[in-house]
Amino acid sequence: MNRLRVENLTRRFDGLVAIDDVSFTVPIEGVTAVIGPNGAGKTTLFNMISGFLPPSEGRIFFEDESVTGVAPERIAGRGLVRTFQLVQLFQSLTVLENVKVGRHVCTRAGLVAALTRPTWARREENETERRARELIDFVGLSEQSDARASVLPYGQQRLLEIARALAAEPKLLLLDEPAAGLNHDETDRLSRIIRRIGEHGTTVLLIEHDMKLVMNTADRLVVLNFGRKIAEGTPDEVQTNPEVIDAYLGGVEMLHG
Amino acid sequence: MKNWRDFTSPSTCLRASLGYVPAVLAIALVGYAIIAGGFFVSLTSFALIYAIFVTGLNIFMGYAGQASFGQNAFAAIGGYTSAVLTTAYNVAPVPALFIGVVAAVLCAVLVGYPTLRLKGHYLAMATLAIGLIVYEITVEWQSVTNGYMGISGIPPLGIGSFEAATDREQLILLSVLVALCMGSAWLIRQSRFGRALVALSGSEDAARALGIDVARYKLAAFIVSAVYAAVAGSLFVHIVGFVSPEVFGLNMVILGFTMLYVGGIGTITGPLVGAIVINLLPEMIRGLKEYQDLVYGAALILILIYAPGGLAALGWSKRRSTSPATTTVELRGARTQS
Numbered sequence: 001m002n003r004l005r006v007e008n009l010t011r012r013f014d015g016l017v018a019i020d021d022v023s024f025t026v027p028i029e030g031v032t033a034v035i036g037p038n039g040a041g042k043t044t045l046f047n048m049i050s051g052f053l054p055p056s057e058g059r060i061f062f063e064d065e066s067v068t069g070v071a072p073e074r075i076a077g078r079g080l081v082r083t084f085q086l087v088q089l090f091q092s093l094t095v096l097e098n099v100k101v102g103r104h105v106c107t108r109a110g111l112v113a114a115l116t117r118p119t120w121a122r123r124e125e126n127e128t129e130r131r132a133r134e135l136i137d138f139v140g141l142s143e144q145s146d147a148r149a150s151v152l153p154y155g156q157q158r159l160l161e162i163a164r165a166l167a168a169e170p171k172l173l174l175l176d177e178p179a180a181g182l183n184h185d186e187t188d189r190l191s192r193i194i195r196r197i198g199e200h201g202t203t204v205l206l207i208e209h210d211m212k213l214v215m216n217t218a219d220r221l222v223v224l225n226f227g228r229k230i231a232e233g234t235p236d237e238v239q240t241n242p243e244v245i246d247a248y249l250g251g252v253e254m255l256h257g
Numbered sequence: 258m259k260n261w262r263d264f265t266s267p268s269t270c271l272r273a274s275l276g277y278v279p280a281v282l283a284i285a286l287v288g289y290a291i292i293a294g295g296f297f298v299s300l301t302s303f304a305l306i307y308a309i310f311v312t313g314l315n316i317f318m319g320y321a322g323q324a325s326f327g328q329n330a331f332a333a334i335g336g337y338t339s340a341v342l343t344t345a346y347n348v349a350p351v352p353a354l355f356i357g358v359v360a361a362v363l364c365a366v367l368v369g370y371p372t373l374r375l376k377g378h379y380l381a382m383a384t385l386a387i388g389l390i391v392y393e394i395t396v397e398w399q400s401v402t403n404g405y406m407g408i409s410g411i412p413p414l415g416i417g418s419f420e421a422a423t424d425r426e427q428l429i430l431l432s433v434l435v436a437l438c439m440g441s442a443w444l445i446r447q448s449r450f451g452r453a454l455v456a457l458s459g460s461e462d463a464a465r466a467l468g469i470d471v472a473r474y475k476l477a478a479f480i481v482s483a484v485y486a487a488v489a490g491s492l493f494v495h496i497v498g499f500v501s502p503e504v505f506g507l508n509m510v511i512l513g514f515t516m517l518y519v520g521g522i523g524t525i526t527g528p529l530v531g532a533i534v535i536n537l538l539p540e541m542i543r544g545l546k547e548y549q550d551l552v553y554g555a556a557l558i559l560i561l562i563y564a565p566g567g568l569a570a571l572g573w574s575k576r577r578s579t580s581p582a583t584t585t586v587e588l589r590g591a592r593t594q595s
Binding site for chain 2: 091092103
């Protein structure tokens with residue numbers, strides 16, 4: 001069984017083909033990265049996998065069950081949770097509350113439970129609080145837990161978004177350019193965090209521009225160029241693939257990695 | 258302004274307690290009205306009824322970040338149901354109130370299901386239409402509503418043989434109900450349900466990506482706000498003893514919005530503070546005669562400049578959690594958070 005299988009996925013915007021007949025699988029173990037130059041269709045691919053964009057053709061299987069055309073909230077309920085390229089925090093909530101919202105799919109208290117506060121709901125809320133604090137600790141934001149999300153520096157906002165996604169206990173975590181806007185140290189720290197997430201039984205699929213992060217973090221790569229898959233394999237295999245080097249303008253970006 | 262807010266040391270404590278001042282003053286005023294009686298009582302009664310109405314509005318607008326210009330429709334449904342059932346059918350006030358609430362909930366579901374898929378201005382226009390439609394019904398359905406003449410002789414609120422007939426009894430009853438309504442709003446805000454509402458107001462995409470069924474939660478918030486509005490409408494007709502279409506006109510929406518922003522959108526005590534300020538302010542400046550409207554307008558502008566998050570958010574600092582929402586809804590766009 002694979003965590004995720006994408007079959008002949010195609011997405012057209014009017015005349016433009018953003019994703020063209022892409023197929024690949026994401027195994028249960030480890031960290032997989034989708035890389036490719038700007039405009040290669042990476043985010044379009046993510047939007048389709050997470051249900052935000054219906055594919056024009058092709059199918060998506062999450063744990064061998066089709067999630068093609070399923071609404072994002074239902075996909076999240078099945079254990080596939082994503083983050084966004086432009087961080088999408090709940091700005092008016094605190095750091096702690098943001099992560100608590102992440103527990104939504106793992107909890108069930110509704111309006112009636114909110115008003116009557118039965119024992120099970122109080123217990124659930126305590127558990128939510130405990131798990132949220134654990135995750136805030138995991139990404140190193142304990143000191144900021146009562147701050148509003150909007151006041152955090154950008155790097156910490158990224159970490160908060162990851163903690164919030166982890167709160168949903170996803171089986172597959174999709175990270176859309178998690179290192180964008182981060183400095184050197186922050187990228188290193190992020191890389192370690194992603195490794196640890198992968199080691200704790202959560203499959204990670206990430207889109208990344210930052211080659212350093214990708215080479216240090218990913219076990220497997222899928223390379224896109226102009227909407228097509230041009231290579232797939234371990235970082236070493238991909239790095240020596242001539243088509244990949246060509247796609248990255250003679251390998252300039254790769255060499256920097 | 259910015260520097261003043263950014264001070265941390267001794268002023269932090271002072272600033273934190275500043276947030277409670279408007280709420281404490283509002284409660285003290287209600288207490289004074291109960292003890293002193295007289296002219297203050299009816300004024301405070303209206304303020305308390307509006308506090309319930311605005312608490313509901315706050316759940317839909319302040320928490321969930323959606324705009325509704327049609328809340329008066331639900332107040333009208335609650336109010337007219339109570340009025341008709343208690344006068345023409347001899348139903349007791351409490352069952353009549355519950356029937357009114359159920360009718361408002363049904364209407365909210367019927368209207369909310371298709372319109373809540375709309376966003377921003379479109380949702381606002383759709384809800385505005387609902388308010389106008391219900392208003393027209395109250396005018397035109399003369400056999401039931403008696404048209405512009407309205408319905409009089411509505412009995413005061415009571416349970417069984419007890420009737421809150423005197424002004425003071427009514428005020429005490431209203432105070433208890435306001436406390437219940439605000440308490441439940443607080444419980445909602447602290448819960449998984451309330452967090453989901455504030456989350457979707459911040460980012461619908463992120464909320465969906467975390468498994469929150471945004472359409473369902475918006476509808477739930479709309480229904481809850483309709484319940485508050487219907488209760489407020491029902492209480493209103495029992496306190497006044499009379500109802501006509503004008504009572505639940507568009508001015509009710511405008512007043513509600515003003516109270517919400519002056520009091521503090523997204524805060525717990527804001528609706529009460531706003532309702533009391535907006536009800537008392539015109540009375541306090543009545544002596545100014547022709548300058549009254551000018552001073553009223555100027556006072557509102559000053560409040561919104563120096564307390565952009567509303568009076569109840571005065572002591573709010575960036576590190577506190579029960580802060581007003583700052584995102585979404587074009588209406589809030591102009592507000593700045595220093």
